[in-house]
Every structure is written in C-alpha cells, then in structure tokens.
Amino acid sequence: MLAEEFGYQVSSQLARDMTPELASKVDEAIEQLDSAHRKLAKVGENACWVFGIVCVITAAAVGDLGATLLIFLVGIAVGFFFRWAATAGVLDNRGSFVQARTVALAGRWQAWPCRTGGHVSHDGSVRVLRLLDPHGATAVTFQAHVPDEAWMGMIDGRGLVWFAGDIRYGGYMALPGGSPLWWVLPYHLPAEPPAAESETMRLVEEELARQAVGFIFDRWTS
Template sequence: MLARQYGYAVTPRPAAQMTPWALAEILASSGYRFPPWTVLTALPPLILVIVLTSPALLSGALGFPGLFLWMGLTGGGSGLILALWAGLIERRRRTRNMATMIQREPWQAWPCRAESTHQSRSHVVTRVSLLAPDHSVAAQHTVRFRMETWQAMTDGYGVLLFAGDLRFASVIADPRTRRTYLTSPTQEDAAEREGPRSSAVEDELTRQAIGWIFSQ
C-alpha cells in the first residue's frame, strides 16, 4: 500500500469500524436522489395512455400525425422509465460495492489538493490530487463534493481519508464534515501530472497525514 510506504497513517481496522458514520453516508452521497417508487408511479399513466389510444390507433382514426405523436409519447415515456430504472440499478450496484470496500479496507490519511471543474448550488465536481511526501501527485480522482466539504478545505487543501486502491474507483471521506463520497480515477496520463514542488501548506499537510489520529 502506497500510503504505508509514504509513512501516512493507516487504520488498524476496516474503515467502517473506525468511522461508523461513513457507511450510512455512502448512500446519501450517491448520484441519484429519487426512490424506486417514483419510477413505478410513472408506469400507470403510460399504460393508461396506451390502453385508451389503442382502439383509435387500430381503427386508423388517429391518422399518420396521431400515429407519430402516439409513438413519440409512448416510446419516449418508456425510454425515460427504462433509463431511470437502469440508473437506480447502477446506483445500488456502486453503493453495494463501496459499502463492501469500506467494510474490508482501512482508511488511509492523505494530504490532498482539490480543484473545481464544475460547480452548482449544492455540489462541486473536483479533481482531487493525492500528494506524495515530496508534493508530487501520487494519484488523481474525480469527486463530487457537497458544498460544505469544499468550503471546509482551505484554498482547496486538506487531509482526507481514502479507502481502496488508488488505481480504481474508491471511497474518500472528510472527517471534519463527516461526509463520504464515491470517487473515480481520472484518465490523465501520469506523465502530465505535476511533479515535486515546495509548499509550506503541503509540508504541513504531509506532517498531519503522517501523525494523523483517526479519532479526530
């Protein structure tokens, strides 16, 4: 594990045991915000439209314009429902995988630098650089932070908790705001990342990551 090689703090037990709040937070920080019943409630109106318009369609009373309108309404509605349902299934799969990960993997304390790539009222999509002791970038992940986490990072810097493999989708948490997020590795070439540089802020973050106490 690279964090151990760098001398950063690593928990002796799995992340979920060290921070019980993290497991529950994974679901809350997932991408979709609607429950399955919202998809199911869209089915009856669609079925009703099909049932009521089918006789007119078969008799030719709708004509070609009506036929195209009917196809657009039913096809579009069916496609939307399928897309929403597929999104829910994918969300549950990712959430299950991440929950399993933090029940198996320890937390690693990493000095991080976050840069905003897109911002809305409540969330900020960031590129998070996990920094080596010489301040070079060990890995970069895309994380959709809630605004409170983004604002808690002074000038985009902070020590964050990471669980998983740096090369793959993982989990990252901010112990100050007690928020947990899913991550995905960036596709940037490692050769294009920033090399070592001198920074008093990053020196301090490195010291914090090495001496990190996970109860703080």
C-alpha cells in the same frame, strides 16, 4: 495499498470502529438511491400506460383495428424503454455504492493530502478531489458532493483528509476526526492536472504530505 506505498499512515483500527456513523451513512446512501429508483420506475411505468393509451386513441380515430393494436404495442414498448433509460443511471450509481460498501466498512482510514478544484456538474454541486502523492502530483481523482464544512475546513482547497474504501471504486472521505463524512466516486480526467501553481501552494502540499506520513490515528481513539 497505495497510501502505504507513499508512506502515508493507515489507522490500526477499522474505519467503522473509529467512526461508528460510517455504516449508517453507507446504508443511508444506498437507501436514497433505492428510493430514487422506485420513484423513477413508478413515473416511467405511468408514462408507459399514458403513452400507450394516447396511441390507442389516436389510432382508433383512424378506424383501423390492426393499426390500433400495433401502435398500442409500439407505444408500450417505447414507454418501457424510456422507463429503463430513466432508471439506468440510478442503478449504475447504486452498483458503485454497493461495490465499494464492503471495502469501506472493512477497510481502515488512510491519511491523504488532498487538493480540490473544478466542478463536474453544471450547478457546481459536485467537485473534483485529487489525492496527492508525496511530490504533489495527482495520485487518485474523485468526484463528490463536498460538504460546506469540509470545504471551509481546507486552506485554498487544500487539506489533509481521511479516506476509507478502494481507489478503484470510491469510498468515504472525512476531515481528520471522522467528520463530516462524504461519499466519493472515481473521476477520470482527460489529462493530468498541473501541480501546485505557486511556490506557496507547493510548500503547503509538501507540508500536507509530511502530515500524512507522520499522522497519528491513535490520538483519535484514546
């Protein structure tokens, strides 16, 4: 485990035992993706038939039966392609959730210094989160919808976080204490981001690393 290699503390109890709502959060996230997939699939299916019927009407106006049948079949095929394209992204995200689900629920909380910054989405709702090594360099990069409570709980976008999951697939993060909880997925940056820009921020990140090394999880279970 990378956190242990850095000397960061890992909880003695499983994350799901320390934070019972973790399991329900994971299942809730998967159900939301399933619901989104069902809705998109239904919309895509309806679009298939509408597109096919429009093609038939257009071809029938020409008066060629063979062309009518051909255009109908092509229309249905194109409609199903768009249906697949609309739902593929949701299925990929669901796969990531399911892949990390077992690890997140069977794993333990890890204490990490974290730096947030930058946005993945155009609307600014998805942020980049960087878990730091003891020297302030980026060890792991995630993307996530970070709750306002978590964002406001950090100092200039820096703070100590808990992570449960697999750094390859993602998992769950939380502020110390296990709340709020939010899901994170891997994010691959094109280049290594710089370390702390100022001496003050460097000292803040060094202090966070010391806290991660000396963190006492048991005080949250007593």
